[in-house]
Amino acid sequence: MDEPIIVGIDIGTSKICTLVARVEDGSNLRILGVGIEPSQGLRKGTVVDLNAAKLALSRSVEKAERTSGFEINAALVSLAGSHVSSINSRGVVGITGGIVDMEDIDRALDAAQAVAIPHNREIVHVIQRSFIIDGQDGIRTPLGMHGYRLEVEAHIITASSSTIENLRQCVNASGFEVSQFVLNPLASGEAVLSETERQMGVAVVDIGGGTTDMAIYIDGDVWHTMVLAVGGNHVTSDIAHGLRLPISQAEEVKLKFGHAQKASINPEEQFTIRSFGGDSPDRINRVDLAEIIEARMEEIFYLVLQEIRRSGYDGLLPAGVVLTGGASTLPGARQLAAQVMGLPARVAQPQNLIGLTDQLHSPAYSTSVGLLEWALLISESSQYIDRRRPSQTKNWPDQLKDLLRRLLP
Numbered sequence: 001m002d003e004p005i006i007v008g009i010d011i012g013t014s015k016i017c018t019l020v021a022r023v024e025d026g027s028n029l030r031i032l033g034v035g036i037e038p039s040q041g042l043r044k045g046t047v048v049d050l051n052a053a054k055l056a057l058s059r060s061v062e063k064a065e066r067t068s069g070f071e072i073n074a075a076l077v078s079l080a081g082s083h084v085s086s087i088n089s090r091g092v093v094g095i096t097g098g099i100v101d102m103e104d105i106d107r108a109l110d111a112a113q114a115v116a117i118p119h120n121r122e123i124v125h126v127i128q129r130s131f132i133i134d135g136q137d138g139i140r141t142p143l144g145m146h147g148y149r150l151e152v153e154a155h156i157i158t159a160s161s162s163t164i165e166n167l168r169q170c171v172n173a174s175g176f177e178v179s180q181f182v183l184n185p186l187a188s189g190e191a192v193l194s195e196t197e198r199q200m201g202v203a204v205v206d207i208g209g210g211t212t213d214m215a216i217y218i219d220g221d222v223w224h225t226m227v228l229a230v231g232g233n234h235v236t237s238d239i240a241h242g243l244r245l246p247i248s249q250a251e252e253v254k255l256k257f258g259h260a261q262k263a264s265i266n267p268e269e270q271f272t273i274r275s276f277g278g279d280s281p282d283r284i285n286r287v288d289l290a291e292i293i294e295a296r297m298e299e300i301f302y303l304v305l306q307e308i309r310r311s312g313y314d315g316l317l318p319a320g321v322v323l324t325g326g327a328s329t330l331p332g333a334r335q336l337a338a339q340v341m342g343l344p345a346r347v348a349q350p351q352n353l354i355g356l357t358d359q360l361h362s363p364a365y366s367t368s369v370g371l372l373e374w375a376l377l378i379s380e381s382s383q384y385i386d387r388r389r390p391s392q393t394k395n396w397p398d399q400l401k402d403l404l405r406r407l408l409p
Contacts, residue, residue: 008371013210033068320344
């Protein structure tokens with residue numbers, strides 16, 4: 001079959017979602033296989049039990065293979081966790097021959113990567129923001145342009161080598177390879193942001209089970225990324241402690257009766273639960289539940305706001321905040337985000353899906369669908385987005401050259 005098949009696996013703290021899609025007409029994605037499995041062996045985006053994580057991943061992949069009819073050999077895999085960090089860097093080179101070619105762009109990106117990185121960390125993404133030729137800035141595609149000096153502004157994302165290796169080991173043990181790791185908010189951004197939002201300035205905030213991930217887009221490019229080790233599971237844990245419930249029941253209560261703004265709840269409204277050690281069901285005011293949820297969600301949004309301010313781009317986001325991820329579906333979350341951060345806010349989910357999409361029309365699957373969009377993006381792009389991470393699909397001489405280039409000064 002001429003049309004390429006791409007696979008994305010979102011390995012999250014709450015669920016593992018494997019999607020198999022076919023690229024039709026060069027740019028449309030048809031979902032052929034879906035495998036959704038409760039996550040095990042992961043905490044705050046990192047592997048804490050290799051065997052449990054491997055079993056859950058294997059079950060998710062088997063479901064996707066069964067529904068699609070394809071055997072999965074390699075996939076794009078999501079990456080999150082508080083171990084992820086980012087810096088902005090600049091590379092400068094002379095233009096050989098007076099006209100910019102791909103070799104000049106490659107050398108500029110290499111120069112941007114010449115930053116001090118601890119031995120226990122590795123580069124996951126090197127994303128070009130913009131180019132400058134002889135002092136003229138704001139250039140998106142410098143190929144073929146005349147000049148003598150080429151500068152590139154790059155956003156470099158690094159992660160803990162041991163954490164990435166544990167995740168890769170988990171994937172390899174399930175019988176396939178990682179073609180590329182993709183940071184969660186970058187994948188989510190591909191699925192939920194419009195081109196207008198990216199150009200004007202927007203922050204995508206993906207609130208998952210174990211982490212809250214953010215990426216800031218300005219002038220169409222990624223300017224800042226961040227991962228917070230707090231998410232929807234913390235809301236559930238707060239409910240479990242506050243109402244003395246098992247975690248599973250607290251999750252049910254959150255989904256059924258939860259609200260992120262207590263001011264929106266009728267004070268007379270109640271629901272019934274059976275707490276630990278209770279002989280009979282207890283009646284709980286829904287306002288009390290909303291108070292617990294609001295406190296934690298307000299903290300999450302405040303931490304995001306602090307990070308936006310720390311980045312220095314807080315005055316450059318007229319398009320505001322786009323919320324996605326499972327916890328963003330809580331009623332009142334959008335209003336609370338707008339109130340805490342003082343920015344326009346909307347909740348977004350994947351759009352324009354075709355194929356087996358019944359379960360995917362939810363903010364919880366933005367990262368999963370975004371991984372497929374990311375694969376499409378890098379296949380369409382004439383410029384290498386992730387140059388530092390050697391692809392698992394390369395032959396061994398290419399891998400050796402990449403390895404030497406990373407090790408040698």
